[in-house]
Amino acid sequence: MRTKRTFLLLEVLMAIALVAVFAAPLMRWPIKHYRSQINRLEAFELQRAADWTFTEIKELLYKEAIPWEKLPEKEQIFVQTLTDIQIQVPNLTARTIHRSYTLKCKGEKEGIHGEIFRLYRVDIDLGAPKPYRYRVLVQRIPEESKK
Numbered sequence: 001m002r003t004k005r006t007f008l009l010l011e012v013l014m015a016i017a018l019v020a021v022f023a024a025p026l027m028r029w030p031i032k033h034y035r036s037q038i039n040r041l042e043a044f045e046l047q048r049a050a051d052w053t054f055t056e057i058k059e060l061l062y063k064e065a066i067p068w069e070k071l072p073e074k075e076q077i078f079v080q081t082l083t084d085i086q087i088q089v090p091n092l093t094a095r096t097i098h099r100s101y102t103l104k105c106k107g108e109k110e111g112i113h114g115e116i117f118r119l120y121r122v123d124i125d126l127g128a129p130k131p132y133r134y135r136v137l138v139q140r141i142p143e144e145s146k147k
Contacts, residue, residue, distance in 0.1 A: 038089060045087040046097070050124045050132035053082065053099055057122055061138050068140050071103065071118065078103040100125045106135075116140040 060066050072078040082099040089095075102123040109117050118138050123131040 038092065041089045042087070042095075045089060046126055046128055047132070049085060049087055049097060049099075049126055053101065053124050053126070054122060054132075054134045054136075056082065057101055057124075058136055061136065071120075071138065072105045073118075074105050074108055076105055097126050102131075111139075114142045 061071075066078075066080075070078065079100065079102050082101065085097050085099060086094040087097055102125070104121045104123070106119045106121050108119075111117060116139070118140075120136050120138060122134040122136055124134070125131045
């Protein structure tokens with residue numbers, strides 16, 4: 001009788017080992033899927049932060065917080081940093097993002113009433129592999145028209 005109990009214990013240990021061996025590959029897919037979902041959520045948060053940053057830059061341009069003289073002319077570049085922000089993905093700690101942007105003048109034209117229009121490419125750097133790219137049109141109204 002003792003030999004039967006020994007084999008029974010050995011069979012149970014082998015069954016547990018087989019379940020562990022076959023369960024490991026089955027656990028990889030949910031973990032891989034979870035990580036990809038977290039990466040997607042982070043990418044969405046970065047895109048949202050880039051859109052928000054672009055609205056801040058447009059506000060600076062429209063309120064003339066950046067003087068017209070400092071804005072780059074054709075094929076010149078203007079680089080500026082902004083305050084850091086934090087992005088939060090659910091169930092993860094908040095991550096601090098360093099923000100900067102580059103303005104590059106793509107073209108300039110004069111309007112009928114003497115106003116100047118410049119098209120700028122705005123590249124927003126949030127630490128992603130590629131910058132987030134936008135375009136904005138800025139207008140300078142002549143001084144005599146402002147009065």
